[in-house]
Amino acid sequence: MGVTLESDKKSNMDEGQTLAKETFSTVSAVPPPTLLPASPGLRPNTPDSSEHGAETKSVLRDLRKVSTQRIHRSERIFQGTLLVGGLFVLALFATVLGVSLVEAWPSITKFGWSFLWTSTWNPHRHIFGAWTYIVGTFWVTGIALLFAIPIAILSSLFLSDYSPKWLVGGVSTLMEMLAGIPSIVFGAFGIIFMVPLLRDHVEPFLANTLGRHWDFFNGDAMGYGILAAGLVVGIMVIPLVATVTRDSLVMVPRETVEASYALGSTKAEMVFFVKLPAVVPGIIGSVILGFGRAIGETMAVLLLIGNQASIPTSIQDVGYTISSLLANTFTYAVIDPLYSAAEIELGLILLVISLVVNTLGRELLMKLMGGRLAGSVGGG
Amino acid sequence: MNFVKRSFGLAAALAVVSVLSGVGSANATDLTISGSTMLFPLEQVWANAYMKSHPGVHISVASTGSGFGISNAANGNITIGASDAYLTKDLRKRYGSLASIPVAFDDTQVIYNIPGIGKSKLIRMDGPVLARIFMGKIRFWDDKAIRAINPSVKFPHQRIKVIHRADASGTTFVFTDYLSQTSKEWYDEIGRDLSPSWPVGSGYNGSDAVVAAVMATPGAIGYVGLGWINEYHLSSMALKNLDGYYVVGSVKTIRNAGKAALHDPTFPDDFNRSIVWNLHGKDVYPDANFEFWMVSTSLPAATMLEVKKMIIWALTKGQHEKYTVKTGFAPLPFAPLKPRLNKILNRLLPGNSLKIESGG
Numbered sequence: 001m002g003v004t005l006e007s008d009k010k011s012n013m014d015e016g017q018t019l020a021k022e023t024f025s026t027v028s029a030v031p032p033p034t035l036l037p038a039s040p041g042l043r044p045n046t047p048d049s050s051e052h053g054a055e056t057k058s059v060l061r062d063l064r065k066v067s068t069q070r071i072h073r074s075e076r077i078f079q080g081t082l083l084v085g086g087l088f089v090l091a092l093f094a095t096v097l098g099v100s101l102v103e104a105w106p107s108i109t110k111f112g113w114s115f116l117w118t119s120t121w122n123p124h125r126h127i128f129g130a131w132t133y134i135v136g137t138f139w140v141t142g143i144a145l146l147f148a149i150p151i152a153i154l155s156s157l158f159l160s161d162y163s164p165k166w167l168v169g170g171v172s173t174l175m176e177m178l179a180g181i182p183s184i185v186f187g188a189f190g191i192i193f194m195v196p197l198l199r200d201h202v203e204p205f206l207a208n209t210l211g212r213h214w215d216f217f218n219g220d221a222m223g224y225g226i227l228a229a230g231l232v233v234g235i236m237v238i239p240l241v242a243t244v245t246r247d248s249l250v251m252v253p254r255e256t257v258e259a260s261y262a263l264g265s266t267k268a269e270m271v272f273f274v275k276l277p278a279v280v281p282g283i284i285g286s287v288i289l290g291f292g293r294a295i296g297e298t299m300a301v302l303l304l305i306g307n308q309a310s311i312p313t314s315i316q317d318v319g320y321t322i323s324s325l326l327a328n329t330f331t332y333a334v335i336d337p338l339y340s341a342a343e344i345e346l347g348l349i350l351l352v353i354s355l356v357v358n359t360l361g362r363e364l365l366m367k368l369m370g371g372r373l374a375g376s377v378g379g380g
Numbered sequence: 381m382n383f384v385k386r387s388f389g390l391a392a393a394l395a396v397v398s399v400l401s402g403v404g405s406a407n408a409t410d411l412t413i414s415g416s417t418m419l420f421p422l423e424q425v426w427a428n429a430y431m432k433s434h435p436g437v438h439i440s441v442a443s444t445g446s447g448f449g450i451s452n453a454a455n456g457n458i459t460i461g462a463s464d465a466y467l468t469k470d471l472r473k474r475y476g477s478l479a480s481i482p483v484a485f486d487d488t489q490v491i492y493n494i495p496g497i498g499k500s501k502l503i504r505m506d507g508p509v510l511a512r513i514f515m516g517k518i519r520f521w522d523d524k525a526i527r528a529i530n531p532s533v534k535f536p537h538q539r540i541k542v543i544h545r546a547d548a549s550g551t552t553f554v555f556t557d558y559l560s561q562t563s564k565e566w567y568d569e570i571g572r573d574l575s576p577s578w579p580v581g582s583g584y585n586g587s588d589a590v591v592a593a594v595m596a597t598p599g600a601i602g603y604v605g606l607g608w609i610n611e612y613h614l615s616s617m618a619l620k621n622l623d624g625y626y627v628v629g630s631v632k633t634i635r636n637a638g639k640a641a642l643h644d645p646t647f648p649d650d651f652n653r654s655i656v657w658n659l660h661g662k663d664v665y666p667d668a669n670f671e672f673w674m675v676s677t678s679l680p681a682a683t684m685l686e687v688k689k690m691i692i693w694a695l696t697k698g699q700h701e702k703y704t705v706k707t708g709f710a711p712l713p714f715a716p717l718k719p720r721l722n723k724i725l726n727r728l729l730p731g732n733s734l735k736i737e738s739g740g
Contacts, residue, residue, distance in 0.1 A: 121577055122577045123573065123576075123577070124571050124576065124577070191592075220539050223596070224582055302546070302585055303585070303589075306582030307582065307584065308581055308582045309577060309578070318581075318583075324546075328546045328547040328583070329546075329547060329575050331447055331548065332445050332446070332447035332548025332575055334447055335447040335471070335474075
């Protein structure tokens with residue numbers, strides 16, 4: 001985010017400069033508009049300078065030289081400062097990546113690629129594998145997205161086409177506020193509301209209906225587990241997907257909509273067959289960004305998932321994600337170099353996944369939506 | 381454009397000043413205690429009381445986990461590292477400079493939520509059965525192994541839901557210590573650790589969350605320390621000790637465990653042995669534990685003197701019930717402890733006159 005901001009600023013400035021140069025060169029007969037500071041005092045005298053003596057000329061030239069130098073110097077300082085800001089972000093990223101790599105190195109060299117698909121995690125015997133945690137992370141992310149996407153799309157369609165005007169502002173504001181609530185609040189909400197609801201109603205219901213045919217829905221109703229964590233993370237992803245989807249819906253050209261009406265479609269047909277297909281790229285992009293948000297979510301997941309290092313076989317099972325493992329045990333892992341290396345390697349895996357996913361999402365939005373949306377969407 | 385330069389200059393100057401002031405505040409009477417989350421409440425009341433009676437000394441306390449406490453006390457980042465676990469052979473090898481000082485008693489007790497069984501009913505439990513429950517090998521409350529120890533209790537046919545800690549915890553260490561010493565299966569497959577790889581169950585961050593989960597989940601079994609038992613008025617299981625007695629954890633039975641250990645002449649002077657299980661006596665709780673402060677012997681002498689004063693205060697006046705029992709600990713039995721503690725204190729700062737003379 002920071003990098004794009006800096007480069008945007010820089011390119012804007014460059015544009016401004018070239019614009020100024022062009023103005024100077026093309027309209028040289030007329031005194032140029034005072035675009036640059038520190039020059040107004042000198043400009044009015046310029047046309048008369050030929051009538052004065054050579055002495056005045058040289059004095060003026062010197063003066064101008066000095067002032068241009070000063071201008072150039074301030075420009076350079078300003079540019080330099082901006083450069084520092086830009087490079088700082090770059091250096092920060094390089095440092096994080098570099099330090100993590102160095103710290104994770106013992107684990108990387110010891111376990112190699114097999115780290116990724118080993119499911120044993122036993123600090124006592126110095127065997128570390130990420131598989132259980134990777135699976136758990138994807139379970140939570142998957143449930144979150146499955147829950148969030150339909151609701152987000154429905155709500156944004158309603159807001160853009162069906163909702164009364166007075167409701168739109170209120171709901172969109174609420175949506176934005178929802179996106180800003182700290183995740184720990186959602187975690188607490190999950191414990192006091194979602195867990196009892198799942199334990200006493202949803203999970204027994206699932207077990208008695210779908211669970212009769214598929215073991216996947218069976219289990220002992222605990223409340224805590226991948227389902228609770230996934231649903232709460234889903235709640236946190238909804239505003240992200242809904243906002244982007246609504247923004248893209250608003251951008252569907254009016255002509256397209258009118259053309260579809262002219263061809264005789266009803267409102268529902270227009271929304272479903274014309275508007276929705278037009279915003280599919282936006283939805284995909286926002287889902288990828290939502291994925292980035294969900295995959296790194298820590299506190300809410302930690303409170304709800306049951307933190308048990310086993311691979312879930314049922315929707316009612318408990319599990320463990322990479323981020324909640326790090327939050328739970330990292331302060332302890334530091335007493336053992338290999339243990340902490342393994343945990344940092346887990347962190348690196350998470351970093352790589354979310355980096356790739358966020359970049360993909362951003363690129364997709366840029367490509368498909370003309371870049372107008374991508375800037376407005378924050379990463380995970 | 382001058383204003384731009386000037387404002388940048390100002391910003392730069394401010395940045396430099398703030399960095400310098402952050403670095404330059406090392407004071408001889410600043411003590412930092414960090415580590416065990418379990419010991420944290422006691423350290424807080426100690427720090428407040430000590431700062432009141434010793435003006436000029438500033439103590440900052442943080443709860444960061446025993447692992448952090450041990451490693452950071454060893455490398456000098458903090459003055460005192462708090463730990464629930466003694467220094468095992470491995471740790472002693474890695475952190476040779478550390479001395480461990482016992483500062484209070486604690487324990488781990490087994491709590492449960494069995495539908496139909498009231499608080500007043502005493503449930504008995506022994507190590508091997510408990511280990512099989514926490515390994516997922518005993519899955520129902522009316523299993524005959526559980527019924528055999530509790531002939532007078534009528535258990536429901538209810539799934540057992542194992543609840544454990546998710547974060548690395550001294551409570552877990554003490555609990556798995558009991559299981560390791562009493563069950564060969566547990567010792568071979570899982571062992572004792574602050575954060576073992578649990579075969580079954582679900583994990584929660586912190587003892588409060590464990591209590592909440594056990595209370596909310598029918599059929600649950602979990603473990604917490606004495607402080608939580610008192611705070612939430614929980615009933616815990618009576619655990620079988622070495623002599624075959626079933627004992628419920630309390631301030632009294634934990635202290636008995638400490639006394640039994642200290643009266644044992646083979647108990648090491650550096651306290652690097654568990655007081656779980658291997659103790660004789662009728663009212664001796666088999667899952668009690670010393671809480672430790674870890675101090676590096678390579679601290680500068682001036683700091684060390686302050687640290688020693690603080691330690692001596694904690695071991696004498698600080699043992700008063702208004703500090704220890706109130707925050708969920710049992711006070712150390714003073715008489716049998718004195719000679720050993722003086723030895724440790726001498727190792728910290730050889731050739732000085734500070735000695736523990738009388739109890740709190």
